[in-house]
Amino acid sequence: MAGRTHTHVGAAQGHEPLDAGTSALMATPAPAASRPQAADARQTVDIPMSGGIPYAVGQASVVRIPIPGTSGLAIELSPRGWVPKTGSTSTLFFQDVTGNRHLRLDYGYNVRTKTIDYHWNQKRTFSEFGIPDHAPAGTAGRVAYQAARYFKYAGRVLIVAGIVVDAISIVQASKPLRRASQVVAGWAAAWAGCKLVGAGGAALATPTTPLGMAAVGVGGCIIGGIGGYYGGSMLAGEVYDWAEGTFFTPLPEVAAP
Amino acid sequence: MSRTSIFVCLEPRRAEWQLGALPPSTGRMMLIGWREEPLPVDGGVPPQVAAVIARALTSIGRITFLSSPVHASAGGWSPFKRGPGRADLTSTTDPATVAQAFDAAEHPWWMQGQVLLISAPGAVPADLERPQLLALLENKWNEAADALAPFGVIGVLRPGVDGDLAGLLTLTADAERASLAALERESRLASFDWSVLTEAAFAERYGG
Numbered sequence: 158m159a160g161r162t163h164t165h166v167g168a169a170q171g172h173e174p175l176d177a178g179t180s181a182l183m184a185t186p187a188p189a190a191s192r193p194q195a196a197d198a199r200q201t202v203d204i205p206m207s208g209g210i211p212y213a214v215g216q217a218s219v220v221r222i223p224i225p226g227t228s229g230l231a232i233e234l235s236p237r238g239w240v241p242k243t244g245s246t247s248t249l250f251f252q253d254v255t256g257n258r259h260l261r262l263d264y265g266y267n268v269r270t271k272t273i274d275y276h277w278n279q280k281r282t283f284s285e286f287g288i289p290d291h292a293p294a295g296t297a298g299r300v301a302y303q304a305a306r307y308f309k310y311a312g313r314v315l316i317v318a319g320i321v322v323d324a325i326s327i328v329q330a331s332k333p334l335r336r337a338s339q340v341v342a343g344w345a346a347a348w349a350g351c352k353l354v355g356a357g358g359a360a361l362a363t364p365t366t367p368l369g370m371a372a373v374g375v376g377g378c379i380i381g382g383i384g385g386y387y388g389g390s391m392l393a394g395e396v397y398d399w400a401e402g403t404f405f406t407p408l409p410e411v412a413a414p
Numbered sequence: 415m416s417r418t419s420i421f422v423c424l425e426p427r428r429a430e431w432q433l434g435a436l437p438p439s440t441g442r443m444m445l446i447g448w449r450e451e452p453l454p455v456d457g458g459v460p461p462q463v464a465a466v467i468a469r470a471l472t473s474i475g476r477i478t479f480l481s482s483p484v485h486a487s488a489g490g491w492s493p494f495k496r497g498p499g500r501a502d503l504t505s506t507t508d509p510a511t512v513a514q515a516f517d518a519a520e521h522p523w524w525m526q527g528q529v530l531l532i533s534a535p536g537a538v539p540a541d542l543e544r545p546q547l548l549a550l551l552e553n554k555w556n557e558a559a560d561a562l563a564p565f566g567v568i569g570v571l572r573p574g575v576d577g578d579l580a581g582l583l584t585l586t587a588d589a590e591r592a593s594l595a596a597l598e599r600e601s602r603l604a605s606f607d608w609s610v611l612t613e614a615a616f617a618e619r620y621g622g
Binding site: 236237239240241242243245256265269271273278279280281289 | 430431432453454455456457458480517519520521522524525526527528551552553575576578579617618620621
């Protein structure tokens with residue numbers, strides 16, 4: 158942004174200019190003689206404020222993570238179709254985009270066992286998972302049910318936190334447009350990375366263990382999301398800098414022959 | 415050899431059926447259950463059972479159920495996406511169309527997201543607002559169903575726990591008698607076993 162100067166942090170020696178695009182608009186008082194303190198301060202300010210990690214972790218709770226080789230099934234933490242005001246009693250879903258084919262981890266009365274338990278409900282996914290409707294999910298199912306339940310809500314909080322931090326980083330950046338490009342590209346690449354690595358993780362897990370598939374798929378989504386966010390941000394910053402430093406010189410006009 | 419049975423319970427009391435407070439404050443509640451041998455691996459209503467229930471219901475009146483022009487294939491819908499307004503309904507006396515209500519992804523029977531209204535024979539389709547319909551999917555659906563009587567509704571069918579059974583609330587004694595007779599007739603025509611059970615026996619029939 159024209160008219161702004163880069164902030165320099167640290168003592169008289171060992172200055173380093175901050176990243177022109179993402180440095181916060183803040184003045185840091187010159188430190189006293191202590192060198193270690195100066196180094197710490199520089200390290201802290203050099204790291205651009207970013208919501209990448211909370212955003213990428215949180216988005217795993219809302220993104221459909223594809224399961225390759227299952228004709229459109231994906232891992233999700235929310236059902237398709239109508240949901241009662243009190244919410245669904247299921248927390249982990251392997252379902253197609255309509256929800257008509259699904260395997261879901263449910264808690265409630267099981268008509269087969271005549272007890273309230275953690276069990277699987279499924280429709281048209283037996284060939285993929287080999288789990289019949291009403292099959293008890295056991296202790297692992299209970300753990301997965303609770304984990305999915307809490308992650309669903311914690312993930313949404315993390316997404317909001319990530320967006321807020323990213324918004325603040327744009328406002329505070331010396332080049333807000335550059336930072337905004339980085340953030341938007343980061344979000345898009347996080348989504349793509351989540352889908353890609355999450356799907357790879359789901360494919361690695363054997364289809365007969367849906368809980369393992371969910372764990373690896375969600376873990377892959379988080380890793381892919383984080384990698385995608387920072388890769389996308391970095392690329393967007395490079396592209397912005399390249400575009401900003403590119404000048405076009407008009408050719409001299411010549412008379413037509 | 416496969417074998418299918420349909421059975422009903424006329425005085426349900428248990429909360430585990432997830433059909434709201436029982437017995438209902440108004441009308442009469444009937445549980446409708448089914449079982450196939452060997453046990454199917456898929457949940458939901460088996461197509462042949464759905465066909466029998468659909469034929470029984472259409473023999474006593476016009477059936478109106480939730481449908482949606484916003485298909486789940488386009489991302490589905492949630493209450494946040496759609497405000498109050500006129501309900502998206504299908505109203506018919508065709509059994510084949512009614513059977514689709516048990517397999518509609520937008521209003522999944524297996525997630526207790528579907529409801530079927532029974533109107534008196536010859537009645538015009540009930541003119542309802544969406545909140546009136548959605549109230550039938552909540553715990554206090556008995557009261558919401560009773561409020562539909564002025565619209566010509568004589569009964570409401572709703573899925574019970576996991577869609578493994580159905581709760582039929584009839585608002586008049588005639589409607590209860592007619593629906594029970596229709597279910598028995600259509601079950602026998604389909605060569606299904608038919609029985610009226612106590613609640614304990616009803617629960618026992620589902621056991622593994």
